[in-house]
Amino acid sequence: MDAVKTKRMPRAVREQQMLDAAVRTFGQRGYMAASMDEIAELAGVSKPLVYLYLNSKEDLFTACIRREAAALTEAVRAGVIPGRPADRQLWEGLRAFFTHTSRHPDGWAVLHLQARTHGEPFAAEVAAMRAEIVAFVTELILAAAREAHRDPDLPEREVAGLAEALVGAAESLAAWANATPGVTARQAAATLMNFAWAGLGNMMDGRPWSPPDAAHEVSG
Amino acid sequence: MDAVKTKRMPRAVREQQMLDAAVRTFGQRGYMAASMDEIAELAGVSKPLVYLYLNSKEDLFTACIRREAAALTEAVRAGVIPGRPADRQLWEGLRAFFTHTSRHPDGWAVLHLQARTHGEPFAAEVAAMRAEIVAFVTELILAAAREAHRDPDLPEREVAGLAEALVGAAESLAAWANATPGVTARQAAATLMNFAWAGLGNMMDGRPWSPPDAAHEVSG
């Protein structure tokens, strides 16, 4: 019903049709609930052909993850103009991120929900992509510190945690923006910039929030 | 192999054993990959008993979600001391949250990963818990504004977005803290407070970060 049943297509094209169908099916049904039958039918090919080209359900899912991860990181990379100030770069990256995830909800579902939920061959795959994005954000945070002429005496792990938090907030806001009618990618990005940047700015100014004295607390 | 095979237990006890086994199995294998056989064996009972007490896989999973959601919200509620300043309450809530999730990784996996990934009976269940937490955080943000003697002219949706971002960041950091050796619940909470509170503080002072003029940008 989606792919026109055209015969004798070159392999590369057929493969993309299959991946399209697979991403859609995995994104909507989930990895385990998606059946190879459904994917093959949606792709307009017979099941053995799917196996001929993509070997197994696991491999097919991995291929989906890789393709969607590449598409997402590429979108973010393409959205960022290098050489600008760090806050500007972060803003651009976030906008690109929210735009891409809202335009490719099935791909995002595959990356954010399905791949992480189904154990080890897949979690690692998406973790690599995530690490790349976290590294990029970490770089921006450090760049911002340099631009503010501060020697960042933030411990390395602290910066890593901040980057994690920022990326996690972005992931969460992506789902929120997609689910909340009337919230655009731009607005989601602005909200997150408000939340994050001002906080980071404060810390750059040497006024970090500090937890109360641990002595009076119950352990935890 | 885990629970000692004790016979003739009262129903309530057996039910908790089953839920324990189910949370562990669902958390580690995933909802669909977890088999009722495995759960029953881990609980030290036969499969029919699981069905007698919990009706179906779906009901069993729902019961897991409910129990773990209640435990998590209860832990957070118990960690927060009412009447204190908003920042202090948030700090306490975050600590309780990270402590609980790190101590119950399978329960957290059920709530954060499995329940959201597997469609409608379950997603709604965990969405209710999440909404409760988001509402709590929203309340704290507004309270903080009041405490700072500011009429919060933040638009309602903006506050909602901020709360979403904060909760999302917390969820993400929970996974990061659990996966990164040497990061304690306390440290994770401190990192997030730094990230969030300083940013919020800036905004309270009327200095929110603002996005650059849209006219010069490419669409998105």
Next chain:
Amino acid sequence: MDAVKTKRMPRAVREQQMLDAAVRTFGQRGYMAASMDEIAELAGVSKPLVYLYLNSKEDLFTACIRREAAALTEAVRAGVIPGRPADRQLWEGLRAFFTHTSRHPDGWAVLHLQARTHGEPFAAEVAAMRAEIVAFVTELILAAAREAHRDPDLPEREVAGLAEALVGAAESLAAWANATPGVTARQAAATLMNFAWAGLGNMMDGRPWSPPDAAHEVSG
């Protein structure tokens, strides 16, 4: 919901409650689809008690068949006044039969449908009852012949076949009468008497219908 949950009843009473519940359940659900759980609940007792009194599902079903078969034959026997002319006796028997089956639809379903459909322990049980009724009808046919002062030169097997046909017609009409609104037991009996007796009468007069010459027919 049916049987009042009274404790410590004498065994005979409890057993009848169980048989009531069983007949109803077997009659409505069918032998295999009826579950011992449902029967026990309908009887207002626990499952082990059913087993204590009636041993097994098979035995329980057999007990149902026997009780309902006895009730039906007894009803027919009680409806017939001995010593009267054969046609009158047949009329009375048919009326009693249709009356009883319409008043005990579950019992009739057990005998006519369920017992015959589920193989050998049971089919024999109901076959015995049926044989008894067929023998009674056979006797009436022969009596009718004697009353008409005819030495019945009908071969024995022919009479048996006629009796079978009559009983079969009655069974079929019982279902029809129960399913067709406005058809009373009396009307069903009258219809069958019309159908059967006039035919038998003709034969008594020596004018049986005879099949056409076999020579011109295809084999069969």
Next chain:
Amino acid sequence: MDAVKTKRMPRAVREQQMLDAAVRTFGQRGYMAASMDEIAELAGVSKPLVYLYLNSKEDLFTACIRREAAALTEAVRAGVIPGRPADRQLWEGLRAFFTHTSRHPDGWAVLHLQARTHGEPFAAEVAAMRAEIVAFVTELILAAAREAHRDPDLPEREVAGLAEALVGAAESLAAWANATPGVTARQAAATLMNFAWAGLGNMMDGRPWSPPDAAHEVSG
């Protein structure tokens, strides 16, 4: 153990093999007691293939009912030569009926016993076939009345009852003939013609048997 395990048959052929096996198994074991495993093995295929071609046990059973019902009505239709006198047509129809049922005992068991015993998807299916046969017999009765130059003042419901009785008698005799060694289809048909036709003939002559006065009877 029955069908030779021939591989790679065209779908239509395999389907018939499956239906053959299913009719046999359903006819002998009963609908519920028949297992899909047994049917598949008897058909010489694996269980998934049965599901691939026939969807479910319910659908498989329905397909059996339809096939056997069509075969039976077709056999009766083919046995009757139109245009002949009504008694002759009835005789031919009965012979065809008894011949077919004796040659296909499992199919007959499916139609007569199993389908009627197991609730609504199935009962309706066989009721349709039965209605067709009853209508055919009704037509013959009316035709016989016309041929006897009588305006049939038999009330409509009376004719319907007679047709029901005739068909019921036939169904019952089919079982009797199959179970009684030495009774041929021809003899069963002759017995039923004797039983039925002479009775009908009497009624055509205006001499129906009439029930005794109800005033002297006990109620019922």
Next chain:
DNA sequence: TATGAATGAGTGTTCATTCAT
């Protein structure tokens, strides 16, 4: 290049039946 035909292994679920009290 592409597929119709076919299956081994496993799933959730149910049921008649029994033990310990």
Next chain:
DNA sequence: GATGAATGAACACTCATTCAT
């Protein structure tokens, strides 16, 4: 006399995967 707790064995159904063409 009566029951709550428990299970072995089976069943309908599904799925990823492969062979023969």
